[in-house]
Amino acid sequence: MRISEYFRIPTVSSKSYTVWQRNKDVFMKDIKLNFLPPFIEPLLYLAALGFGLGRFIENIDGVPYANFIAPALIAISVMYASFFECSYGSYVRMYYQKTFDAIIATPVTIEDVIAGELLWGATRSMINAAVMVPVIALFGLIDISYALLIIPFAFLGGLLFGAIGMCFTAVTPNIMAINYPVLLFITPMFLFSGTFFPLNTLPPLVQYFAIAFLPLTHIVNGIRLIGYGTLEPVLLFDLAWITVVCAVLLVVSINMMKKRLII
Amino acid sequence: MKKYKDLLAVNDVSFTIDEGEMFGFLGPNGAGKTTIMRMIQCVSPLTSGSLEIFGMDAMSHPREIKSHIGVVPQENNLDMDFTVYENLLVFSRYFDIPRSEAERRATELLEFVHLEDKRDTMTESLSGGMKRRLILARALINRPKMLILDEPTVGLDPQARHLIWDKLRSLKKQGVTVVLTSHYLDEVEKLCDRLVVMDYGKILVEGSPSQVIEEYVGSGIVEAENNPELIECLQRKEASYEVIGDLVHIYTDNPKQIAEYLTMECSLSKLTARPATLEDVFLKLTGRRLRE
Numbered sequence: 001m002r003i004s005e006y007f008r009i010p011t012v013s014s015k016s017y018t019v020w021q022r023n024k025d026v027f028m029k030d031i032k033l034n035f036l037p038p039f040i041e042p043l044l045y046l047a048a049l050g051f052g053l054g055r056f057i058e059n060i061d062g063v064p065y066a067n068f069i070a071p072a073l074i075a076i077s078v079m080y081a082s083f084f085e086c087s088y089g090s091y092v093r094m095y096y097q098k099t100f101d102a103i104i105a106t107p108v109t110i111e112d113v114i115a116g117e118l119l120w121g122a123t124r125s126m127i128n129a130a131v132m133v134p135v136i137a138l139f140g141l142i143d144i145s146y147a148l149l150i151i152p153f154a155f156l157g158g159l160l161f162g163a164i165g166m167c168f169t170a171v172t173p174n175i176m177a178i179n180y181p182v183l184l185f186i187t188p189m190f191l192f193s194g195t196f197f198p199l200n201t202l203p204p205l206v207q208y209f210a211i212a213f214l215p216l217t218h219i220v221n222g223i224r225l226i227g228y229g230t231l232e233p234v235l236l237f238d239l240a241w242i243t244v245v246c247a248v249l250l251v252v253s254i255n256m257m258k259k260r261l262i263i
Numbered sequence: 264m265k266k267y268k269d270l271l272a273v274n275d276v277s278f279t280i281d282e283g284e285m286f287g288f289l290g291p292n293g294a295g296k297t298t299i300m301r302m303i304q305c306v307s308p309l310t311s312g313s314l315e316i317f318g319m320d321a322m323s324h325p326r327e328i329k330s331h332i333g334v335v336p337q338e339n340n341l342d343m344d345f346t347v348y349e350n351l352l353v354f355s356r357y358f359d360i361p362r363s364e365a366e367r368r369a370t371e372l373l374e375f376v377h378l379e380d381k382r383d384t385m386t387e388s389l390s391g392g393m394k395r396r397l398i399l400a401r402a403l404i405n406r407p408k409m410l411i412l413d414e415p416t417v418g419l420d421p422q423a424r425h426l427i428w429d430k431l432r433s434l435k436k437q438g439v440t441v442v443l444t445s446h447y448l449d450e451v452e453k454l455c456d457r458l459v460v461m462d463y464g465k466i467l468v469e470g471s472p473s474q475v476i477e478e479y480v481g482s483g484i485v486e487a488e489n490n491p492e493l494i495e496c497l498q499r500k501e502a503s504y505e506v507i508g509d510l511v512h513i514y515t516d517n518p519k520q521i522a523e524y525l526t527m528e529c530s531l532s533k534l535t536a537r538p539a540t541l542e543d544v545f546l547k548l549t550g551r552r553l554r555e
Contacts, residue, residue: 015357018356018357021353021356022342022353022356025345025349025353026344026345029344097340097342097343097344098338098339098340099340099342101336101338101340102336102340102341102342102354103357104306105304105306105329105332105334105336106329106330106354106357106358106405107326107327107329107330107357107358107359108357109325109326262306262307262308263307
């Protein structure tokens with residue numbers, strides 16, 4: 001396959017919705033268990049870091065530490081939800097459960113299957129955000145005037161991280177190898193994207209790198225701006241970065257998976 | 264033709280399957296059977312050549328073709344996140360079958376494959392035979408015009424195999440075209456109207472089971488113990504035979520005559536005459552060497 005073929009716009013039909021539905025149905029079977037992590041995790045982080053560690057930390061950019069990390073916790077959850085869904089989750093369905101093989105024997109094409117998986121990954125991110133926003137708002141850590149905007153924003157971020165996860169799924173030789181991108185890409189992002197301390201305390205070169213290449217930076221920044229209720233123009237830059245990179249990666253990830261599966 | 268990086272999986276193959284017939288693909292492992300099945304299912308693109316199904320080109324109309332095909336794959340790929348009944352319902356959505364119609368068909372199909380008691384069981388806890396039957400039911404959810412089965416009865420006990428055969432026959436009666444691959448030659452001999460034997464990506468023979476047997480090994484086989492005396496005797500008679508280790512297979516249309524000749528002229532006593540089977544054709548054509 002030539003490089004240019006990875007950028008060819010795939011033909012995706014509304015049938016991808018049936019794949020999304022399949023994953024939604026599985027999710028609903030364990031709905032109680034699935035809703036628990038986005039509910040419990042922010043509470044744990046807020047208790048330990050926000051209110052525990054936060055007592056020793058002075059205000060950051062004029063806000064208390066708990067308020068500083070609260071939006072970042074949502075962003076991290078958005079990243080984890082769709083990245084894991086479209087990496088480990090999709091890999092299990094593709095390789096171990098042979099779900100994709102079964103589906104492509106029907107009028108649903110492989111492009112539809114992958115698009116459905118990506119949409120579902122984004123939906124998981126959105127669900128997590130939707131659970132966390134009220135919890136965090138209850139503590140008074142985010143301004144509720146625009147807080148609902150975080151939910152569609154989480155869907156967009158979810159699409160982006162889903163596409164990233166799917167690219168790794170398309171090339172990973174086995175399920176253990178997905179640990180590499182988690183260790184070398186996701187975990188560093190979790191720590192160095194302006195999540196637990198402001199980006200501007202890092203050396204300028206690292207800052208530029210984070211802004212140019214670390215997607216989480218833009219998700220954290222976006223949710224923080226919406227969460228603070230300060231819709232500044234810089235939000236447009238984050239939105240534009242996410243939209244462009246997301247669009248490219250969605251196309252590339254579908255083509256990469258097609259290359260892996262159509263033989 | 265189907266070419267992988269450095270392997271020609273299917274090469275210069277030409278066949279026509281008539282509507283309503285049961286057609287078998289035979290061949291050793293790696294002969295290219297599964298590749299052909301995947302090409303007919305429109306999931307594996309052709310490297311070159313053409314493939315037409317229901318009068319439509321496989322490369323340009325995959326969705327339309329697939330909506331009229333039912334597939335029983337070699338490997339079980341039931342959705343283990345769902346129960347037996349849910350498997351059918353979830354699958355019906357991929358064909359855009361309305362919910363109420365899907366529910367009716369699912370109930371009907373579970374009866375058809377005798378799984379109505381297992382309706383709410385998770386598929387993981389089904390036995391091998393039950394899984395195969397459920398996959399057959401799943402392949403029928405869209406009322407296909409053509410059913411493709413890749414090794415449908417592999418690993419099943421005789422009861423389960425007979426049940427599947429029975430179902431396939433009744434589907435054929437309803438006018439469904441059935442295409443299958445199998446290693447069980449008795450299965451193909453019993454079921455198929457026509458068959459091809461493949462090896463190394465090519466078709467070696469084509470015809471009805473009896474035609475193929477007649478043509479390649481004759482109607483009967485006499486088995487005798489291998490000894491030089493016998494070979495000499497057979498050569499004198501100019502008989503068609505094959506030495507297989509300690510055994511000699513003599514191919515004939517008249518096993519009785521050969522058997523008599525051998526007992527009289529060569530004073531041999533340990534002889535078995537039996538009708539020829541597809542297995543004899545298969546081994547004669549594809550050799551006895553073990554395949555990967």
